[in-house]
Amino acid sequence: MENETIESNVFDVPDNGPFYHGTRANLQVGELLTPGFNSNYHPEVVMNHIYFTALPNGAGLAAALAKGDGHERVYIVELTDSFENDPNVTDKKFPxxxxxxxxxxxxxxIVGEVTDWVRITPEELQVWREKLAKLRADSNAKIIN
Structure with missing residues (x-):
């Protein structure tokens, strides 16, 4: 399953995958990931999108940063409709x-699970958490001002 790809003409997508989603939720093959939940990075925000990547290590980072006490998990996911570049990353940080x-x-x-991605160290995770805390503080300061 790890090598399974989506045909690019199915939804006229910019990437053929495979695609991954990182989380701490214990999910099963066949379950659907949907928008409408609170953000891992801004808990006061309800997400209108579900986020994913074509890089298993990127999904692993998202799993490490996700809320909850469960184990970090990287799921192989299949598209059910069209998607777009994540503007929070591509427009702001990595054109x-x-x-x-x-x-x-x-x-x-969810069509499978990956178990062999490169996990970040506890020190790297702390650096990421500090960056996210600074981003939250900066965006909260902008809202107040």
Missing amino acids: GNPTRSYRSQAPLK
């Missing part, structure tokens, strides 16, 4: 989308 980060308003179907 051209080298991170291969995407989002969709349509559900993503």
Whole structure:
């Protein structure tokens, strides 16, 4: 399943995958990931999209940063409709989308799980958490001012 790809003409997509979603939720093959949940990075925000990547290590980073006490998990996901580049990453940080980060308003179907991605160290995770805390503080300061 790890080598399974989506045909590019199915939804006229910019990437053929395979695609991955990182989380701490314990999910099963066949379940759907849907928008409508609180953001891992801004808990006060309800997400209108479901986010995913074509890089298993990127999904692993998302799993490490995700809320919850469960184990970090990287799921292989299948598209159910069209998707777009993640503008939070591609427009603001990495023009051209080298991170291969995407989002969709349509559900993503879990078709498998990856267990061999490169996990970040506890020190790297702390650096990421500090960066996210600074981003939250900066955006909260902008809202207040």
